[in-house]
Amino acid sequence: MSGAAARLKEAAHAAVERRADEIAALSDELMRRPEPGYAEHATAERFATWLAEEGLRPRTGLARTGVRAVLPGGGAGPCVALVGELDALTLPEHPLADPATGAAHACGHHAQIAAVAGAAVGLGEVMAELDGSVVLIATPAEELGGVDGIIDAADTPADDSDRVEFPVGKAELLRLGAFDDVDMALLAHTGRGGGPRFSVGDTLNGSCVVRSRFTGRSAHAGSSPWLGVNALKAATVAAHALDAQRETFPDGDDARLNYHITGDAGALGSVPSSAVLRTMVRARSAEALERAAEAVARAARAGALALGARVETDTLLAYLPLNSAPELDDVVERNAHPLMGAAATARGRHLGACTDMGDLAHVMPVSHPYSGGAEGDHHSTDYRVLDHRAAAVEPALYLAGAVVDLLGDGAGEAHRVLRASPPPLSVPQYLALRRGMNRHETQEEA
Numbered sequence: 312m313s314g315a316a317a318r319l320k321e322a323a324h325a326a327v328e329r330r331a332d333e334i335a336a337l338s339d340e341l342m343r344r345p346e347p348g349y350a351e352h353a354t355a356e357r358f359a360t361w362l363a364e365e366g367l368r369p370r371t372g373l374a375r376t377g378v379r380a381v382l383p384g385g386g387a388g389p390c391v392a393l394v395g396e397l398d399a400l401t402l403p404e405h406p407l408a409d410p411a412t413g414a415a416h417a418c419g420h421h422a423q424i425a426a427v428a429g430a431a432v433g434l435g436e437v438m439a440e441l442d443g444s445v446v447l448i449a450t451p452a453e454e455l456g457g458v459d460g461i462i463d464a465a466d467t468p469a470d471d472s473d474r475v476e477f478p479v480g481k482a483e484l485l486r487l488g489a490f491d492d493v494d495m496a497l498l499a500h501t502g503r504g505g506g507p508r509f510s511v512g513d514t515l516n517g518s519c520v521v522r523s524r525f526t527g528r529s530a531h532a533g534s535s536p537w538l539g540v541n542a543l544k545a546a547t548v549a550a551h552a553l554d555a556q557r558e559t560f561p562d563g564d565d566a567r568l569n570y571h572i573t574g575d576a577g578a579l580g581s582v583p584s585s586a587v588l589r590t591m592v593r594a595r596s597a598e599a600l601e602r603a604a605e606a607v608a609r610a611a612r613a614g615a616l617a618l619g620a621r622v623e624t625d626t627l628l629a630y631l632p633l634n635s636a637p638e639l640d641d642v643v644e645r646n647a648h649p650l651m652g653a654a655a656t657a658r659g660r661h662l663g664a665c666t667d668m669g670d671l672a673h674v675m676p677v678s679h680p681y682s683g684g685a686e687g688d689h690h691s692t693d694y695r696v697l698d699h700r701a702a703a704v705e706p707a708l709y710l711a712g713a714v715v716d717l718l719g720d721g722a723g724e725a726h727r728v729l730r731a732s733p734p735p736l737s738v739p740q741y742l743a744l745r746r747g748m749n750r751h752e753t754q755e756e757a
């Protein structure tokens with residue numbers, strides 16, 4: 312790092328530190344106002360207001376609630392996006408859940424928004440001396456919400472302006488062109504309690520949802536059950552067939568399946584005529600996902616066949632697997648280490664969870680570090696950020712520092728990242744991959 316870059320980083324850090332209490336307070340404020348995906352209106356408005364107060368002109372309402380603003384640099388060069396996620400997930404039993412929606416910040420996304428807001432403050436001081444631009448972007452719906460509406464709207468024309476085609480926000484923003492001018496992206500996520508203070512370069516699974524809707528025939532369960540076709544039992548047989556195949560997924564696929572079965576709420580004295588088996592399939596590569604999803608669809612056909620029911624199965628891609636760019640991870644890591652020490656950090660684990668940063672990683676180099684500050688397990692009722700400095704202020708510092716490294720000194724480091732990790736796909740190729748993984752099949756009664 313040149314002397315000039317060190318001076319810029321110091322100036323950016325000093326600006327963040329002057330506002331550290333406000334950044335931490337923003338994280339805490341947003342944590343107490345959780346909103347579900349594609350409906351994060353208050354969170355988006357708060358972020359847009361912060362940016363406007365920094366003298367920026369945010370665009371709002373992207374994919375319903377997304378927000379983006381540009382920090383132009385003094386010279387021409389690559390564009391780095393700092394990304395924060397707006398949404399909470401539905402977990403009504405969480406102590407901080409919104410009683411009306413059940414949404415709770417059990418994944419720490421509030422801290423991401425505060426970190427991006429904080430980094431914007433730091434970078435505002437130094438952009439004039441950087442070669443390239445920064446896009447600050449808040450994305451909707453990282454958590455997977457209900458997917459039925461998206462599956463059922465598949466035949467609606469894609470140009471219907473209110474229609475959401477994809478279940479996760481970054482895919483939707485890519486479709487709408489909100490990342491067209493972006494060359495690489497950074498997002499700092501809070502880690503789980505008891506985990507490393509900082510990690511980077513972790514790979515994450517991709518996933519899809521397989522929804523099998525079984526239709527049978529109702530009948531009197533006592534006097535004439537032979538006239539009925541029990542859809543709930545068909546779904547149960549399918550679930551057993553699915554469980555029987557778990558050991559057949561190759562070790563390297565890291566396949567993980569979980570499911571819910573819901574039956575109709577008819578009288579106990581009636582043979583259930585409808586049931587739905589919803590399976591979330593996670594795996595490490597797109598090919599592994601397709602293998603596992605086909606096994607689930609086959610199990611659904613088997614359940615229907617055994618009972619003489621009808622089954623309609625839809626497979627919807629949720630997230631593509633995440634592989635971050637090692638050279639970009641290096642830049643982030645060397646900015647995080649001075650804050651928390653190399654001993655507190657980890658690198659390159661494989662995590663069974665998913666993120667739509669995996670989607671972005673198919674079209675640009677990304678880095679997706681995890682920070683400290685939280686206790687409990689992600690997506691559990693005891694997950695909570697207690698230390699907003701570790702969860703939001705420290706990421707603001709290392710994100711701003713990483714941008715200075717990338718875009719300082721003629722943006723040589725950003726160009727090096729782009730040469731070392733060229734985007735695997737163009738956006739149209741990525742959209743074709745996503746759409747090509749969705750499936751629909753029907754098997755009529757035997």
Ligand SMILES: [Zn+2]
Binds near residue numbers: 400689690
């Ligand atoms: Zn999550």
Ligand SMILES: [Zn+2]
Binds near residue numbers: 419500
């Ligand atoms: Zn998350």
